[in-house]
Amino acid sequence: MGLRSYIITRILLTIPTLLLLLSMVFLVMRVLPGDPVALHFEKKATPEQMETMRRLLGLDKPLWTQYIDYLWGLVDFGYFLEHGYPNLGKSMQTYEEVGGQIFSAFPATLELAIYSMIIASVIGILLGVVSSKSYNSILDHLIRGFGTVTYAIPIFLLGMIFQLIFGVYLRWLPTGLRLNPAVDPPASITGLYTIDSLLEGNLFKFFESLKALLLPSLTLGIILSGMFIRMARTNMLETLRLDFVTAAKARGLKESTVTYGYALRNAFLPILTMMGLQFAILLGGAILTETTFSWPGLGRYIVDRINFRDYTAIQGAVVMFGLFVTLVSLVVDILYAYFDPRIRL
Amino acid sequence: MSKVKIKQSILARLIPRLTSLTKKGPSGWMAILGIIILSALVIMTVIAPWIRPHDPIKTGVGPIRAPPSSQFPMGTNHLGQDMLSRILCGGSIMLQISTLSVLVCFLIGVPLGLFSSYVGGIFDRACSLVIDAIYAFPGLVIAIAIAAMLGPGVVNMALSIAVVYIPSYFRIVRSQVLSIKELTYVEAARASGAKWHTIVFRYIFPNVIPSIVVVATINFADAVLTAAGLTFIGLGVTKDVPDWGWDLTDGRALLSSGTWWVITFPGIMIILLALGFTLIEEGLSELLNPKLQR
Amino acid sequence: MPLLKIGSLTVDYRTSRGTIRAVEDVSFSLEKGETLGLVGESGSGKSTLGLSVIRLVPYPGVIVKGHVKIDGKDIVRLPEHELRFIRGRKVAYIFQDPMTSLNPIKKISAHFAELIRTHEPNVKEAKALERAKTVLKDLGIRPERINDYPHQFSGGMRQRIMIGLATALNPDLVIADEPTTALDVIVQAKILDLLESLRNAYGMALILISHDLSIILERCDRVIILYAGHMFEHASSTELHRNPRHPYTQGLLQSIPNIELADQKLAAIPGSPPNMLNLPRGCRFWPRCSYVMKICRTKEPPLIDIGHNHFVRCFKYSRGRAKS
Numbered sequence: 001m002g003l004r005s006y007i008i009t010r011i012l013l014t015i016p017t018l019l020l021l022l023s024m025v026f027l028v029m030r031v032l033p034g035d036p037v038a039l040h041f042e043k044k045a046t047p048e049q050m051e052t053m054r055r056l057l058g059l060d061k062p063l064w065t066q067y068i069d070y071l072w073g074l075v076d077f078g079y080f081l082e083h084g085y086p087n088l089g090k091s092m093q094t095y096e097e098v099g100g101q102i103f104s105a106f107p108a109t110l111e112l113a114i115y116s117m118i119i120a121s122v123i124g125i126l127l128g129v130v131s132s133k134s135y136n137s138i139l140d141h142l143i144r145g146f147g148t149v150t151y152a153i154p155i156f157l158l159g160m161i162f163q164l165i166f167g168v169y170l171r172w173l174p175t176g177l178r179l180n181p182a183v184d185p186p187a188s189i190t191g192l193y194t195i196d197s198l199l200e201g202n203l204f205k206f207f208e209s210l211k212a213l214l215l216p217s218l219t220l221g222i223i224l225s226g227m228f229i230r231m232a233r234t235n236m237l238e239t240l241r242l243d244f245v246t247a248a249k250a251r252g253l254k255e256s257t258v259t260y261g262y263a264l265r266n267a268f269l270p271i272l273t274m275m276g277l278q279f280a281i282l283l284g285g286a287i288l289t290e291t292t293f294s295w296p297g298l299g300r301y302i303v304d305r306i307n308f309r310d311y312t313a314i315q316g317a318v319v320m321f322g323l324f325v326t327l328v329s330l331v332v333d334i335l336y337a338y339f340d341p342r343i344r345l
Numbered sequence: 346m347s348k349v350k351i352k353q354s355i356l357a358r359l360i361p362r363l364t365s366l367t368k369k370g371p372s373g374w375m376a377i378l379g380i381i382i383l384s385a386l387v388i389m390t391v392i393a394p395w396i397r398p399h400d401p402i403k404t405g406v407g408p409i410r411a412p413p414s415s416q417f418p419m420g421t422n423h424l425g426q427d428m429l430s431r432i433l434c435g436g437s438i439m440l441q442i443s444t445l446s447v448l449v450c451f452l453i454g455v456p457l458g459l460f461s462s463y464v465g466g467i468f469d470r471a472c473s474l475v476i477d478a479i480y481a482f483p484g485l486v487i488a489i490a491i492a493a494m495l496g497p498g499v500v501n502m503a504l505s506i507a508v509v510y511i512p513s514y515f516r517i518v519r520s521q522v523l524s525i526k527e528l529t530y531v532e533a534a535r536a537s538g539a540k541w542h543t544i545v546f547r548y549i550f551p552n553v554i555p556s557i558v559v560v561a562t563i564n565f566a567d568a569v570l571t572a573a574g575l576t577f578i579g580l581g582v583t584k585d586v587p588d589w590g591w592d593l594t595d596g597r598a599l600l601s602s603g604t605w606w607v608i609t610f611p612g613i614m615i616i617l618l619a620l621g622f623t624l625i626e627e628g629l630s631e632l633l634n635p636k637l638q639r
Numbered sequence: 640m641p642l643l644k645i646g647s648l649t650v651d652y653r654t655s656r657g658t659i660r661a662v663e664d665v666s667f668s669l670e671k672g673e674t675l676g677l678v679g680e681s682g683s684g685k686s687t688l689g690l691s692v693i694r695l696v697p698y699p700g701v702i703v704k705g706h707v708k709i710d711g712k713d714i715v716r717l718p719e720h721e722l723r724f725i726r727g728r729k730v731a732y733i734f735q736d737p738m739t740s741l742n743p744i745k746k747i748s749a750h751f752a753e754l755i756r757t758h759e760p761n762v763k764e765a766k767a768l769e770r771a772k773t774v775l776k777d778l779g780i781r782p783e784r785i786n787d788y789p790h791q792f793s794g795g796m797r798q799r800i801m802i803g804l805a806t807a808l809n810p811d812l813v814i815a816d817e818p819t820t821a822l823d824v825i826v827q828a829k830i831l832d833l834l835e836s837l838r839n840a841y842g843m844a845l846i847l848i849s850h851d852l853s854i855i856l857e858r859c860d861r862v863i864i865l866y867a868g869h870m871f872e873h874a875s876s877t878e879l880h881r882n883p884r885h886p887y888t889q890g891l892l893q894s895i896p897n898i899e900l901a902d903q904k905l906a907a908i909p910g911s912p913p914n915m916l917n918l919p920r921g922c923r924f925w926p927r928c929s930y931v932m933k934i935c936r937t938k939e940p941p942l943i944d945i946g947h948n949h950f951v952r953c954f955k956y957s958r959g960r961a962k963s
Contacts, residue, residue: 020478028490039494135698141371148375148627152566152619154573157593157612160600168603175600230627241697243739250693250734251754251804252727255719261753262742277481284485288574292597302486303578306493314493321486329481340744370655 088316098316107191109297119221124228132236150226159292176294276332379624445503454514566622648705676855679865731805737797
């Protein structure tokens with residue numbers, strides 16, 4: 001099977017998974033606990049008010065019609081072209097398009113996720129490799145201890161500790177928001193402030209947005225790095241004792257060639273797969289990080305909407321998280337195939 | 346009488362296992378440290394009502410936001426509640442939620458995994474598809490969605506966390522069963538006409554127990570952290586009972602005034618609780634990893 | 640000066656369950672171009688001994704005593720970066736399982752290019768590949784297959800490639816650790832023939848490690864019998880075949896089927912090798928030995944020189960020698 005046909009098959013296989021995922025979200029949000037409209041008003045509304053909302057949001061239709069509308073909204077390409085975002089229904093609170101709100105919040109989450117992932121991978125793979133190379137030494141125990149402790153720290157606690165130290169006491173870094181409110185955000189091209197400000201050629205804005213990103217992405221990155229260290233360490237330990245690593249040493253290859261070209265490159269594929277799986281955990285962590293740092297992303301959005309009991313908006317955000325994770329796992333699988341000659345064949 | 350007997354036999358079997366852990370190097374010691382931390386926290390929570398200096402939910406016991414002193418060793422919060430009393434009593438909700446959710450996961454995930462993989466066929470494939478979809482989804486997002494729909498309460502919170510972790514049990518049991526099913530002695534048992542429940546409970550179940558224990562310990566740690574996270578975003582159980590999660594959440598608003606003690610002490614407690622489980626898990630999983638055994 | 644000289648080498652594995660002495664007090668030497676066979680059951684320490692020669696005993700193994708001199712240089716005391724010039728260049732190692740000995744994500748060409756250019760940095764990539772192709776041709780593999788990945792070859796082919804990698808730099812010594820155990824019976828003889836022909840062509844010394852005494856007797860000048868980390872017998876192949884002295888060696892020889900003796904009775908050695916964490920007191924073989932004496936259960940026998948470069952670790956011969 002060639003790489004191209006593998007990719008096509010993999011994309012086709014994503015469709016039923018996605019359909020299943022979307023159905024489950026619908027099931028949880030619409031069917032399981034009863035009537036979202038009643039929940040929204042907490043019994044503080046007249047039947048007429050509730051009826052009006054049902055009509056306006058299309059919640060008065062039969063469930064299966066709602067289900068079809070909901071799925072159709074996601075693939076309605078005409079709507080997408082007209083608005084620039086998919087049809088995810090209207091908010092219970094503001095009657096605005098949920099898709100629009102979500103698409104404007106998404107880049108903030110994406111930017112946070114990218115920087116956190118970079119921090120977590122660098123710390124995780126570096127320390128994991130060092131740890132496995134010095135197996136059972138003091139250094140190995142220290143690194144393992146660090147990984148275990150980071151796993152046990154609630155992410156928002158670490159965020160608050162950083163805010164306390166670098167924001168309240170030292171006053172070095174901002175403790176919230178994507179950008180100092182006194183600075184205009186860069187013109188939106190990618191939606192990622194660090195990249196947009198560079199495209200604009202404005203270094204000042206670049207450093208300002210980097211400063212704002214530092215604490216949130218460090219928080220999320222460090223928490224995630226614990227898991228990465230562990231994955232990298234275990235996989236390296238398993239790989240370092242494989243025959244071909246010993247055989248490479250027996251041929252007198254350089255230590256660095258053996259560690260990186262042989263052990264790490266082979267351990268990298270399982271690490272990559274697991275990183276893809278961790279991405280879901282990263283997004284969960286992003287919700288808490290965004291709440292801690294008032295970061296105006298998808299996580300903050302979902303938490304805000306929970307406070308208003310805005311179930312249509314929550315549903316839209318959950319769907320968006322699902323689509324994002326599915327897309328990432330698709331990319332990871334394709335990368336895996338690209339790097340592994342046994343699949344490439 | 347029989348109850349006492351069972352207890353004795355469990356203890357008699359457990360103690361040599363625990364002492365044997367000390368002989369297994371750093372990984373064994375990690376597991377033991379975890380067990381010690383957890384036992385200490387559980388004991389503390391149980392005896393808290395008798396040793397706490399103040400009523401943990403009574404406001405105005407002391408001044409507002411008083412830093413740690415000899416009178417209030419952990420300070421007071423914005424309502425003038427004694428933090429030490431709140432710390433001593435605040436573990437019960439977390440322990441209840443995590444225990445309940447692990448129990449639910451175990452009771453659903455394990456039988457489902459055993460059954461599905463043993464039966465095979467379309468049922469197995471359908472189960473795996475659903476489970477994999479849940480597994481790939483951000484856990485906290487699922488928990489948030491379900492908790493938001495179900496409303497507050499210990500049971501509701503435990504259920505919303507349980508949904509996230511059922512897939513871990515299902516997957517580990519299923520993969521183990523699929524490999525064990527092919528082993529010669531199981532095939533021999535089947536060939537000699539053993540009934541399926543004999544095979545599942547006598548041959549397969551004992552072999553998957555170690556992996557289930559590892560999953561359960563990490564599930565405990567995650568449940569504690571998820572419960573704290575749900576509380577942090579406003580989906581917590583109730584403020585009528587002292588809870589480390591709520592203290593941590595309330596502490597966020599006090600940060601800008603430099604009130605470090607309101608987040609520090611509940612933070613340490615949650616870390617210790619999660620760390621206890623993580624240490625056990627990390628120790629056991631390295632001891633049980635066949636690829637790392639010599 | 641001999642090519643390889645090992646003196647009172649002792650290797651321990653420090654496991655969490657206790658220390659295993661995998662190789663104890665082993666001494667021998669090897670001349671240029673000579674072939675030596677190491678024979679023993681699994682766990683006898685033969686692979687550990689082989690890996691000690693290039694100081695690659697796996698974790699948690701440690702060389703605790705003795706020396707391993709290659710051209711007079713003691714590699715036990717050499718710093719790690721100097722070891723690289725011995726491994727692959729002076730001493731090459733062929734591993735048991737060819738299926739797992741090649742890096743699955745590197746092409747065969749990369750394996751050869753890396754090896755050649757590590758040890759001869761002045762050689763250009765293209766020149767290195769030219770040389771690699773010649774090596775492959777000598778091994779009976781089509782040179783254009785150099786751009787294939789390991790998984791595209793069969794086990795026998797992969798072991799040929801391993802042999803090619805081992806001999807590409809024309810080392811003085813090749814250590815082959817059960818090179819055919821993982822292969823089909825038909826391929827086994829071909830691989831051993833290939834090894835022998837290359838050895839003849841380049842004049843390398845060879846240490847062949849095997850659990851199969853018949854293979855060793857057929858292909859090696861000298862034999863060392865290992866049992867639970869101890870050298871039990873050391874002699875030339877002809878001498879050992881004609882005149883086996885140790886009860887264990889005699890047992891091994893009796894368990895080799897012989898086509899010429901139609902009504903031969905095959906005898907297996909009773910019992911099994913000892914638990915290395917809990918060795919018997921005295922001689923390590925006595926629980927399985929049919930000549931066991933009182934002294935065997937209390938004292939460890941020394942390695943006794945019985946003449947004709949023949950050494951045996953058994954009390955049977957110390958008494959005999961005392962009498963004469």
